[in-house]
Every structure is written in C-alpha cells, then in structure tokens.
Amino acid sequence: MSEELYFKGVSELSQMLDRREISAVELAQAFIDRKNAVDPKVGAFLSADESDTLDRATQTDKRIAAGEKLGMLDGIPVGLKDVLAVRGQKLTCASKMLENYVSPYTGTAMKNLESRGAVFFGRLNMDEYAMGSSCENSAFQKTRNPWNLECIPGGSSGGSAAAVAAGECVCSLGSDTGGSIRQPASLCGIVGMKPTYGLVSRYGLAAFASSLDQIGPFARSVKDAAILLNGVAGYDRLDSTSVKCDIPDYAANLSADSLKGKKIGVPKEYFGEGIDSEVRALVEKAIANCKEQGAEVVEISLPHTDLAIPVYYIIATAEASSNLARYDGIRYTHRSKSAKDVVDLYFKSRAEGFGEEVKRRIILGSYVLSSGYYDAYYLRAQKVRTLIRRDFEKAFESVDVIMTPTSPTTAFKIGEKTSDPLAMYLSDICTINVNLAGLPGLSLPCGFASNGLPVGLQMIGKAFDEQNLLSYAYAYEQSAGWSGRNPSL
Amino acid sequence: MEYEAVIGLEVHVQLKTDSKMFTSVAHKFAEPPNTLTDPVVWALPGVLPVLNFEAIRKTIELGLMFGCKIPEITKWDRKNYFYPDSPKNYQLSQYDQPLCEGGGVEIELPGTNRAEMGAHRVVKLTRIHLEEDVGKLTHFATDSLVDYNRAGTPLMEIVSEPDMHSSEEVFAYMTSLKNTISFAGISDCDMEKGQMRADVNVSVRPVGETKLGVKVEMKNLNSISNVRNCIDYEIRRQIECLKKGIPLVQETRRWDAQLGVTQSMRGKEDAHDYRYFPDPDLMPVKISGELLESIKAGLCEMPFDRQRRYMKDYDLPYSVTSVMSIDRGLSEYFEEAVKTYSKNPKAIANYLINDLLRELGAAASAEASESKSGDGFEDLEGEMTVFGHSSHKERLESCRITPANLAGLVKIIDDGVITKQMAKEVFVEMFATGKTAEAIVEEKGLKQNSDTGELEKFALEAMAANRKAVDQFKAGNDKAINALIGPIMKASKGKANPAMVLDTLKKLIAQG
Amino acid sequence: MGEAVRGIMPRFLLERARLFCDLSGLMANKGQIDIDYVARLARIELDDAEKARFSAQLDQILGYFQKLSEVDVEGVEPSSHAYAVYNVWRGDEATPAMSVEDALMNAPAKRDNQIIVPKVVDDA
Incomplete structure (x- = not known):
C-alpha cells in the first residue's frame, strides 16, 4: 500500500471503496499498520481496539457487497478524542480517574456516525478532561507534533489533530471549549472546526464546560471537514441545548468562488502586540488572498475582547467544578484504597485521580461560585459574556465573516510552558471569544513559519451559518493551496 | 414566662409521573436495586438532563390550587454537595426562580368531637419548587449499599412560612397537603413509601415577641407520628433550655424515633455553601398565559370547598363529608350516583361510606391477606389516618356496583319497592354479581306486594x-x-x- | 493596522510578567483564597506544597480577574447559555431501563447489585 493512501481524503477513499479498488477491511488494516508504524513517535493514540475497527470495516464490506453502501463516510476510519462515549469502548478523558472506565452507551454524534457506516479507529490523546492547550496534561502520554516531534500538537484535542496530520486516520472528532479543536488544528497544519453551539449534540461528550463545549471535526481538507460535520450534526432530544435547524449537505454545496463580494471583518484587537510577527504576516497574507478573490476587507472592533480570558476562566472553571464532581470514587471511577471513611474516599480518590491542572481549575471554579464571591466573579462574568456576544452580533450586522489568527504562535516546545498555567491559557486567546459567543469557528492552514511549523487562519461565522463558513474556507483553500503538504515521519 | 413555638415545614413530595424528572426511565417503589436506572441516572460521563413537562405541569397545577403566583420564567439550578446517594454530586433544583411563589394551604384543626367541624385557617406558603430525588442508602455493620432506583424521581418541595405553632397545626397542614395533592392525582403522598417527607424548622420565643427565635432543623421525617413527636419533643427541649438559660444554637438535629429525642449533628463548616448556579444543560422555562389557562381549566375543586358544598347542597353530616370529600374515588362515585338519582343523597352517601367501603375493604383484605401493603399507621389517638393510604379510586373503579346501580337501589327503597331489610340482601347480591337492584328483585321475586x-x-x-x-x-x-x-x-x-x-x-x- | 492597538495580548503579557516576579515572594503571603476551605468544598485532598502553589497561582489569576470589576455591566442580562432558548422538554413517557450488568460494569465495589461505600454516618 503506498504511503499516499494515508493522506487521501474522504471522498477519494470512498470512491476507491465504491470501485472495489480496496476493501474497507484493507483500508482499516492499512491505517492500523500506519498507526503501529508511526504512533510510537507521535503518541496520538491512547488505545485502539483493532478488532472492533476491523469488525466495523467488515460490516461496510458486507454493505458494499450488497450494494447498500451508506454514503461517503461508510468504511472511512475516524479517530475519536478520548472524551466521546461509544458503547464497549474505553473513555478515559486522559485521566487516571477513568483509566479503566468503559462506556456502556454511545453518544448521539457517534451514533449518527455509526449510522453512516464510519469505522471508529482509536481513542485519541488529549489534555486531561480537555483542560489544556498542549496535550501535556494527559495523565498517560505526551503527543508530539508530526511537523516537529519536539513540539506540542496543541490541545486539548492534540491527539485528534496529530493523528490526522500524521495520516493515522482519515479524519477525527475532537471537542472545543475554548479553542481545543481550532488551536491544535492550526498547530498541526490541518482543518479543524468548532460548530455553532447547539449544532452537534453534546450527549456522549464528557462535559468540561457545558455552555461552551462542542464536538467538531478534524480533517486534512475543508471538504472532508464538511463531510464529517454532516455526519455528526443534527438536533437531539437528549441534549436540551441542541438546536433544531436545517442542515444542508455542506460538502456538496461548497463553492470555490464564495468569497466574491463578501465582507471580511478583521478585528484590530487580534492583531496587536503579542501575536508572533510571522503568524501575523501569514494571516494578513491569507486575508489579502481573500481580497484578491473579490472580498472586501474591513477593520472592525470587538471592544470586549481583552476580557475574554477572565470571563472564560471563570465560567469554564465554575461549570467544570460542578461537572467533574461526579468523578468521586463511588460509582465508576478510580477509588482510593487508603480512605478511612466515605468523606475521605472523596478527598483521596479525587486527589489520586485528578492531575494538577484539573485540580487547579476545580479549585478555582469552586472558589468563584462559593458563598460571597458568586456575584463578583460568576454573575459578573456571565454579564460580560453577554457584552462579548453583542460585540459579535454588532460586527456581523456589517460583515459576513471574521478572520483572525487561530493561535498567537506556532507550536511551542514540549515542556516550555508546563510550569506556568497563565502562559498556557494564553494559547487559546484568539479562540475563546468564539465559544463565549457560541459562534462557529474554523481553522485552516495558511502557510508555514520559518521554523517549518504550520500557521492557522481562523474564520468566524454567523450562528448556524456553517455552510457559508465552510465555503469561504474552501475558497481560500482552493486558491492558496496549502493542503497537500504533509509531514514526513 | 410563657413561650410559643414557631414552626415552618419543607415538605418533599414525589410526583406521580411515568418517568423521572430529567430522564425517561421509570420510577417505582420497591423494585430490585438498580433496575430503574439509565446512563443519566448514574451521571456517566457525557450524559445530559431533559425536563419532564408533566412534572412541571403538575407542580403548576398544585401551585394554582394553593393560590401561588406562577412566575413567567422559571429555571433550574445546580445545588452542589457531595453525598453517595447523589450521582452527580449536585442536585438539579430551583434556587431563585421557583415554579410557584406565595400562596397558602387551608387547614382544619380538630373540632370538639368527631362529628363537629373544627376551626379553619390558612398556612402561608413561601414557594413550591421542582427538583430531583436522590438514591437510597442501606446501612450495614461495616459498610453501606447504594441503590439509585429512586434517584431522579421528580420531587416537589413545598416550603411553608414559619406560620404554625403546634404539632396539631402541623398535622392538620400535612393532612391538608396530602388530601389536596392526592385528590388531584399529583402524588399518592404515601409516607411509608417515601412519597412524602418533611423537614421541620422549629423555634420558640416568649409570647408577645415578634422576632423569631433560634431555628433548629430536623430533616427527612418520614412518618406523621415522627413529625408530631419530634416537634413536641423539640418545643419542650427548647423551652427548657431557655428557662434554664442555656443558649440555643442554629443547627440541624436528628430525630431518634426509638429514643424519642432529637440529637445534635455536629455541623460541617461548609454544609451550606451549595454554590448554586443556573444549570447550563437545561434551558429556562417560559410559562405562557395559554398554558396557565389550560391548567386552570382542568383544576379540581379543593377538598374543603367540596366538603362545604356537600354539607350545604346535600345536607350531609360533617363526619360523612370529611371522609368523602378528600377521596377522589368516593366523591366522584357519589356525585355520579347523585346525578342518576338526586332525591336522596344522604342515603347514597350512607350506602357508599358504610356498606360499600366495608365490602370493598373485606374483599381487598381477603385478596391480599399476606402481601403487606401500606395500610396507614396509628396516630396518637389510635385512629387510622389517611397517611400511607392511597385513594379508594382504584377499588371503586373495579367495584361491580356502578354509581348508577347504587342510586337505583336507593331509589327502589324510597319508592317502597323493597324494604330496607330486603335491601341488605339485594346489596350483597349486587356487589357479587354487578346486576342492577331491579334485576335482582325481579329474579328473586322480592318485590313488595302492593296488590x-x-x-x-x-x-x-x-x-x-x-x-x-x-x-x-x-x-x-x-x-x-x-x-x-x-x-x-x-x-x-x-x-x-x-x-x-x-x-x-x-x-x-x-x-x- | 499600524496604530498602537490595545490588543488582547499586551495587558495579559504584562500580568504574566508580574506573575513571575511575584511568584517567589508569594509563598509567605496569606492569599485571597482560603485554599483549605475551597479544597474542602471541592473534596480534593491537597498536600502542603500543592496548597502553597495553588494559592499563589490562583491569587494571581484572581487578581487578573479583577479587571472584570472595571466593566460597566449595569442592566446587562447574564448569559447562562450560548443562546436564549426556552421550553425544551419532553413528554412523560418511560423508556426501558439499562441492564444492571451495564449499570455496574465499572463499579469499583459492588454487592447485591448495589454500590458498596464505606459506612455512611448520617451528616445530612
């Protein structure tokens, strides 16, 4: 099997399956082999139930033989961030707390994918409970950036990004609470998208911050991301925050000249000091490319941008402190063996089961909700969140899409920021506002810095306007031609 | 110095719904452990709650019956605390925007004798909110076991103002709650099954003082006699403390039913820092005027109103109406029968309360002689009360004597077709066969001779x-x-x- | 974009710089956060080193959060959700329960189809 297979897109592989040039089992086996060959270097996979993957592929082959192929995703190996529930599969959240946990049920987005015949392959590494920006907070292993193995892949969905960038799976799912899809996509040189809050059901996504979390796709092209998004999106009565809306065939409707006549908003706050100059230059160049395609570029202001960090870290940690209370040593998690009584069981199980960053955020979140501090922190943060959302609403009255850098820098070295939590929080500075506003955001490659590492362009769209957002990205991608460059491992 | 007690109640009532509050698995009493659960009940990673509309509707219904204000917007909050019976380690509850605010519950205090109506007054309510029940812990010598069947059962919390002053008033209050709620079909309020539980707040103060004394809370009292005994004990204890100059502390005390005393539970410093915040997984509820109107249109009559109506319109004695007006089965049966034959409601009521209930009771106890069912408990006077006893509705529905047929029996007695003496035989035959009185009289040739x-x-x-x-x-x-x-x-x-x-x-x- | 824009980064970087300067001296400071109390709320046992480290870091982070107090939020509705949607509910229909085997498959300790916990002393 030629190495090129690993970097083929969903539609091409689907056609190969249609033409019987390859069977789904062969395709799955090829990716299993690829994973076994390169993952010792990359470290994207926490586990992989290879026989389950081959079983799923066998089902596809049966369907193909019967002339009942379910669509483009049927037979395509899709990696899953280890925060997504699939019946019978491990779900560790990269935490010792859930080291041996196996999910007895399948979440809605994953059920949607199963019903389209996707072949689940692997449980991908992440920052513990999705808290982090470098994948270094995983309790189990480091994931390395396929473009430079000394660098982080970004986070929290670092394993999902690295696996796709390294050709270990065709595409993958991650989750994005403050940039956890877009930032690693940017640092690994692939496409990553956080859909509008409510487009994809969260039922089956272990919650970090409920009002911000969304499941989204990683892929090596905008079209593949569109196909995968179609595979997971849809209203779900099991998620009360899920929104009923029409979901078009995103991939079929992509248009290479969609930028023509559109207005691109460029928020000045995202281009100030602190953004790496090479990153800024490449993003500005990408925006210039869009202008050449007939788009109008206007400078806009999102005045409450610099409040995003406090608002985000108050809301996200408060929600997390409560969401993670269920990991307590009682019903299905790690249980301390040295506890004296039931209260001690909580203290010790949680002390042993959670890593440092998770503890820090739970403590912070408990504090901002505690008696006497609620109004000053949590309530106020919720109000400023409203202001941040209004900034975007106002901007979108006059522009069609907003473009910014995805990450202020390219991937940093492993270990570089682990001792400085605030510095780490910085990595998501360009992405968290989008979660606070609930809007769709997408990162796609827009070039390489002199250190050889990829740089991402972030496009932010109107709520539930995924189709246009994907189209703008597609137009840029087709014109700039960054996809097709892959790391050599 | 004379002292008076001031008592407020938080009564928890499980709603009679087919599914749980935030997920669609069923809830039922006494099923094998952990057979009524799903991923949401266990709070597995990734699960989310979804509101049960029927629970909301039933709570609004009760609120309207008690004259509560129903706010336009209500929401759910997380009450964060760790306990093994709470799978999420937060309870979904309502903090500052409950479903019902204010209102009051009419109560009746004991009369001078059982045939006399006692004094009535209204106990003020603070609020009614909707939350979820927790699982059940069973304690053993060295460990405890947890069963989550009960976890997630819809639970109303009915909070009264500190507006009662004696255990008699509390008894009357709980009786009125039970009568109203069970009549409306909102809950069976069977305390033996844990469908109704009370947290009691007691304080005492010198008579004439308007400021409240130091409040002591007793949680999770699961029988009416426990409520009564606990309150009586606590009032005595607090007054004694004040008389002896021992300062009272605001605390939670546990009622030890065996010893008949309350005991202090050393409070944890963080016991009350619940870190409430709006649940991000549930959307708030907007209650439209339309919804309110539709619920109002289906409200049932309040038990005391019904009793007064029976006494006034049908000239029924107090003792009969106090049995009949609180039971949906009995009152519906009665009214149906009176609709068929309106000339002698008294006789119909007597047949219903005396003969029919006696026969039904005998039949039921014969049927279920070994299976122990919630048959109530003895209160202080040794009287069987309605607590722990579900409505007669089901029994009456399966009863072979229809309301029209009972009315028919009364009519032929009144018409002189048969004697009261003969009617006894006819009644027994009706109960056994379901035939009309006329048919039986005809068959057996019991017709009075008027030739x-x-x-x-x-x-x-x-x-x-x-x-x-x-x-x-x-x-x-x-x-x-x-x-x-x-x-x-x-x-x-x-x-x-x-x-x-x-x-x-x-x-x-x-x-x- | 030539003008000096008050971006997201500069102030933050300043705060960060200040953090590094302060961290060493902070251990002696009694911070804003009562770490014992909050750790107790969160039911996480912390050792002394963790307490000192978290106190210092969290005090800095909270200090940074103070900038929220400068914002005029008069009359602004708080956002608990990304969107204001109301009345998401379901009908009262029961669905089958999960099997006891599935329910208990991850249980750290079980007996008689129930979860074993150390004896609970009723502390309400």
Missing part, C-alpha cells in the same frame, strides 16, 4: 283470627295493631308493603 285485593284478604283473615287485638285498637291502644301486622307479613311471605298493610288494616277496622 290491595290480596292484602285485604290477608287482613280480614288476621282480624278474624285475633278479634281481641281489633277491639283493643278500637279502644285506643294503637300498639295493638302490631299483633295483626305479623300474620299478614307472614301470609305474604314478607313481600307485603308495610305501609300499605297498616293503611289497609286501619281502613278495614274503621269500616267495622
């Missing part, structure tokens, strides 16, 4: 056989006529209409 010709023949025979009695009656001894009636009844094989027999005899004697 005047035959009666006159029997009467003349009787008069001829006992001239002495005829003479005595003529001489003014009215009772003497009774000696003539017996033989006539005998001759007619009991079918003679007693009134007609009397009339006929008088007529014939007068004629000479």
Whole structure:
C-alpha cells in the first residue's frame, strides 16, 4: 500500500471503496499498520481496539457487497478524542480517574456516525478532561507534533489533530471549549472546526464546560471537514441545548468562488502586540488572498475582547467544578484504597485521580461560585459574556465573516510552558471569544513559519451559518493551496 | 414566662409521573436495586438532563390550587454537595426562580368531637419548587449499599412560612397537603413509601415577641407520628433550655424515633455553601398565559370547598363529608350516583361510606391477606389516618356496583319497592354479581306486594283470627295493631308493603 | 493596522510578567483564597506544597480577574447559555431501563447489585 493512501481524503477513499479498488477491511488494516508504524513517535493514540475497527470495516464490506453502501463516510476510519462515549469502548478523558472506565452507551454524534457506516479507529490523546492547550496534561502520554516531534500538537484535542496530520486516520472528532479543536488544528497544519453551539449534540461528550463545549471535526481538507460535520450534526432530544435547524449537505454545496463580494471583518484587537510577527504576516497574507478573490476587507472592533480570558476562566472553571464532581470514587471511577471513611474516599480518590491542572481549575471554579464571591466573579462574568456576544452580533450586522489568527504562535516546545498555567491559557486567546459567543469557528492552514511549523487562519461565522463558513474556507483553500503538504515521519 | 413555638415545614413530595424528572426511565417503589436506572441516572460521563413537562405541569397545577403566583420564567439550578446517594454530586433544583411563589394551604384543626367541624385557617406558603430525588442508602455493620432506583424521581418541595405553632397545626397542614395533592392525582403522598417527607424548622420565643427565635432543623421525617413527636419533643427541649438559660444554637438535629429525642449533628463548616448556579444543560422555562389557562381549566375543586358544598347542597353530616370529600374515588362515585338519582343523597352517601367501603375493604383484605401493603399507621389517638393510604379510586373503579346501580337501589327503597331489610340482601347480591337492584328483585321475586285485593284478604283473615287485638285498637291502644301486622307479613311471605298493610288494616277496622 | 492597538495580548503579557516576579515572594503571603476551605468544598485532598502553589497561582489569576470589576455591566442580562432558548422538554413517557450488568460494569465495589461505600454516618 503506498504511503499516499494515508493522506487521501474522504471522498477519494470512498470512491476507491465504491470501485472495489480496496476493501474497507484493507483500508482499516492499512491505517492500523500506519498507526503501529508511526504512533510510537507521535503518541496520538491512547488505545485502539483493532478488532472492533476491523469488525466495523467488515460490516461496510458486507454493505458494499450488497450494494447498500451508506454514503461517503461508510468504511472511512475516524479517530475519536478520548472524551466521546461509544458503547464497549474505553473513555478515559486522559485521566487516571477513568483509566479503566468503559462506556456502556454511545453518544448521539457517534451514533449518527455509526449510522453512516464510519469505522471508529482509536481513542485519541488529549489534555486531561480537555483542560489544556498542549496535550501535556494527559495523565498517560505526551503527543508530539508530526511537523516537529519536539513540539506540542496543541490541545486539548492534540491527539485528534496529530493523528490526522500524521495520516493515522482519515479524519477525527475532537471537542472545543475554548479553542481545543481550532488551536491544535492550526498547530498541526490541518482543518479543524468548532460548530455553532447547539449544532452537534453534546450527549456522549464528557462535559468540561457545558455552555461552551462542542464536538467538531478534524480533517486534512475543508471538504472532508464538511463531510464529517454532516455526519455528526443534527438536533437531539437528549441534549436540551441542541438546536433544531436545517442542515444542508455542506460538502456538496461548497463553492470555490464564495468569497466574491463578501465582507471580511478583521478585528484590530487580534492583531496587536503579542501575536508572533510571522503568524501575523501569514494571516494578513491569507486575508489579502481573500481580497484578491473579490472580498472586501474591513477593520472592525470587538471592544470586549481583552476580557475574554477572565470571563472564560471563570465560567469554564465554575461549570467544570460542578461537572467533574461526579468523578468521586463511588460509582465508576478510580477509588482510593487508603480512605478511612466515605468523606475521605472523596478527598483521596479525587486527589489520586485528578492531575494538577484539573485540580487547579476545580479549585478555582469552586472558589468563584462559593458563598460571597458568586456575584463578583460568576454573575459578573456571565454579564460580560453577554457584552462579548453583542460585540459579535454588532460586527456581523456589517460583515459576513471574521478572520483572525487561530493561535498567537506556532507550536511551542514540549515542556516550555508546563510550569506556568497563565502562559498556557494564553494559547487559546484568539479562540475563546468564539465559544463565549457560541459562534462557529474554523481553522485552516495558511502557510508555514520559518521554523517549518504550520500557521492557522481562523474564520468566524454567523450562528448556524456553517455552510457559508465552510465555503469561504474552501475558497481560500482552493486558491492558496496549502493542503497537500504533509509531514514526513 | 410563657413561650410559643414557631414552626415552618419543607415538605418533599414525589410526583406521580411515568418517568423521572430529567430522564425517561421509570420510577417505582420497591423494585430490585438498580433496575430503574439509565446512563443519566448514574451521571456517566457525557450524559445530559431533559425536563419532564408533566412534572412541571403538575407542580403548576398544585401551585394554582394553593393560590401561588406562577412566575413567567422559571429555571433550574445546580445545588452542589457531595453525598453517595447523589450521582452527580449536585442536585438539579430551583434556587431563585421557583415554579410557584406565595400562596397558602387551608387547614382544619380538630373540632370538639368527631362529628363537629373544627376551626379553619390558612398556612402561608413561601414557594413550591421542582427538583430531583436522590438514591437510597442501606446501612450495614461495616459498610453501606447504594441503590439509585429512586434517584431522579421528580420531587416537589413545598416550603411553608414559619406560620404554625403546634404539632396539631402541623398535622392538620400535612393532612391538608396530602388530601389536596392526592385528590388531584399529583402524588399518592404515601409516607411509608417515601412519597412524602418533611423537614421541620422549629423555634420558640416568649409570647408577645415578634422576632423569631433560634431555628433548629430536623430533616427527612418520614412518618406523621415522627413529625408530631419530634416537634413536641423539640418545643419542650427548647423551652427548657431557655428557662434554664442555656443558649440555643442554629443547627440541624436528628430525630431518634426509638429514643424519642432529637440529637445534635455536629455541623460541617461548609454544609451550606451549595454554590448554586443556573444549570447550563437545561434551558429556562417560559410559562405562557395559554398554558396557565389550560391548567386552570382542568383544576379540581379543593377538598374543603367540596366538603362545604356537600354539607350545604346535600345536607350531609360533617363526619360523612370529611371522609368523602378528600377521596377522589368516593366523591366522584357519589356525585355520579347523585346525578342518576338526586332525591336522596344522604342515603347514597350512607350506602357508599358504610356498606360499600366495608365490602370493598373485606374483599381487598381477603385478596391480599399476606402481601403487606401500606395500610396507614396509628396516630396518637389510635385512629387510622389517611397517611400511607392511597385513594379508594382504584377499588371503586373495579367495584361491580356502578354509581348508577347504587342510586337505583336507593331509589327502589324510597319508592317502597323493597324494604330496607330486603335491601341488605339485594346489596350483597349486587356487589357479587354487578346486576342492577331491579334485576335482582325481579329474579328473586322480592318485590313488595302492593296488590290491595290480596292484602285485604290477608287482613280480614288476621282480624278474624285475633278479634281481641281489633277491639283493643278500637279502644285506643294503637300498639295493638302490631299483633295483626305479623300474620299478614307472614301470609305474604314478607313481600307485603308495610305501609300499605297498616293503611289497609286501619281502613278495614274503621269500616267495622 | 499600524496604530498602537490595545490588543488582547499586551495587558495579559504584562500580568504574566508580574506573575513571575511575584511568584517567589508569594509563598509567605496569606492569599485571597482560603485554599483549605475551597479544597474542602471541592473534596480534593491537597498536600502542603500543592496548597502553597495553588494559592499563589490562583491569587494571581484572581487578581487578573479583577479587571472584570472595571466593566460597566449595569442592566446587562447574564448569559447562562450560548443562546436564549426556552421550553425544551419532553413528554412523560418511560423508556426501558439499562441492564444492571451495564449499570455496574465499572463499579469499583459492588454487592447485591448495589454500590458498596464505606459506612455512611448520617451528616445530612
């Protein structure tokens, strides 16, 4: 099997399956082999139930033989961030707390994918409970950036990004609470998208911050991301925050000249000091490319941008402190063996089961909700969140899409920021506002810095306007031609 | 110095719904452990809650019955605390925007005797909110076991103002709650099954003082006698403390039913820092005027209103109405029967309360002699009360005597078709077969004889056989006529209409 | 974009710089956060080193959060959700329960189809 297979897109592989040039089992086996060959270097996979993957592929082959192929995703190996529930599969959240946990049920987005015949392959590494920006907070292993193995892949969905960038799976799912899809996509040189809050059901996504979390796709092209998004999106009565809306065939409707006549908003706050100059230059160049395609570029202001960090870290940690209370040593998690009584069981199980960053955020979140501090922190943060959302609403009255850098820098070295939590929080500075506003955001490659590492362009769209957002990205991608460059491992 | 107690209650009531509050698995009492769960109940990674509309509707319904204000917007909050029976380690509850605000519950205090209506007053409510129940812990010598079947059951918390002053008032309050809620079908309020539990706040203060004293809370009292005994004990204890100059502390105390005392539970410093915040997984609820109107349109009459109506419109005695008006089955049966035959509601009520309930009870206890069901408990007077006892509705629905047929029985007695004595036999037959009274009377030939010709023949025979009695009656001894009636009844094989027999005899004697 | 824009980064970087300067001296400071109390709320046992480290870091982070107090939020509605949607509910229909085997498959300790916990002393 030629190495090129690993970097083929969903539609091409689907056609190969249609033409019987390859069977789904062969395709799955090829990716299993690829994973076994390169993952010792990359470290994207926490586990992989290879026989389950081959079983799923066998089902596809049966369907193909019967002339009942379910669509483009049927037979395509899709990696899953280890925060997504699939019946019978491990779900560790990269935490010792859930080291041996196996999910007895399948979440809605994953059920949607199963019903389209996707072949689940692997449980991908992440920052513990999705808290982090470098994948270094995983309790189990480091994931390395396929473009430079000394660098982080970004986070929290670092394993999902690295696996796709390294050709270990065709595409993958991650989750994005403050940039956890877009930032690693940017640092690994692939496409990553956080859909509008409510487009994809969260039922089956272990919650970090409920009002911000969304499941989204990683892929090596905008079209593949569109196909995968179609595979997971849809209203779900099991998620009360899920929104009923029409979901078009995103991939079929992509248009290479969609930028023509559109207005691109460029928020000045995202281009100030602190953004790496090479990153800024490449993003500005990408925006210039869009202008050449007939788009109008206007400078806009999102005045409450610099409040995003406090608002985000108050809301996200408060929600997390409560969401993670269920990991307590009682019903299905790690249980301390040295506890004296039931209260001690909580203290010790949680002390042993959670890593440092998770503890820090739970403590912070408990504090901002505690008696006497609620109004000053949590309530106020919720109000400023409203202001941040209004900034975007106002901007979108006059522009069609907003473009910014995805990450202020390219991937940093492993270990570089682990001792400085605030510095780490910085990595998501360009992405968290989008979660606070609930809007769709997408990162796609827009070039390489002199250190050889990829740089991402972030496009932010109107709520539930995924189709246009994907189209703008597609137009840029087709014109700039960054996809097709892959790391050599 | 004289002291008075001030008491407020938080009563938890499980709602009678088919599924749990935030997920669609069923809830039921006494099922095998952990057989009524799903991923949401266990709070597995990734699960989310979804509101049960019926629970919201039922809570609004009760709120409207108690005259509460129903705010336009209500929401759910997380109450964060760790406990093994709470799978998420937060309870979904309502903090600052409950479903119902204010309102009041009419209560009746004991009258001078059982036949007399007692004084009525209204206990003020603070709020009613909707939350979820927790699982059940069973304690063993060295460990405890957790069953999550109960976890997630819809639970209303009805919070009263500190507006009661004695255990009698509290008893009356809980009785009124139970009567109203169970009549409306919102809950069976069976305390033995944990469907109704009370947290009690007690403080005492010198009479005349307007400021509240130091509040002591007793949680999770699961029988009415526990509530009563606990309150009485706590009032005595607090007054004694004040008299002896021992300062009271605001605390939670546990009621030890065996020892009959309350005991302090050393409070944890963080016990009350619940870190409430709006649940991001649930959307707030906007209650439209339309929804309110539709619920209002289906509200049932309040038990005390019904009782007053029965007493006024049907002239029923207090003791009968106090049984009938609180039970949906009985009152619906009664009203249905009265609709069929409106001339004698009293007789219908008597048949219903005395004969029919007795037969139903006998049948039920024969059927379920070994299976122990919630049969209530003895209160202090040794009287069986309605707590722990579900409605007669089901029994009445399966009863073979329909309301119309019971009315039919009363009617033929009133019409003189059969005697009250004969009616007893007819009733038993009706209960066993479900046939109408008329059909049974016809079948068994029980119809009273009203054939005047035959009666006159029997009467003349009787008069001829006992001239002495005829003479005595003529001489003014009215009772003497009774000696003539017996033989006539005998001759007619009991079918003679007693009134007609009397009339006929008088007529014939007068004629000479 | 030539003018000096008050971006997201500069102030933040300043705060960060200040953090590094302060961290060393902070251990002695009694911070704003009562770490014992909050760790107790969160039911996480912390050792002394963790307490010192978290106190210092969290005090800095909270200090940074103070900038929120400068914002005029008069009359602004708080956002608990990304969107204001109301009345998401379901009908009262029961669905089958999960099997006891599935329910208990991850249980760290079980007996008689229930979860074993150390004896609970009722502390309400």
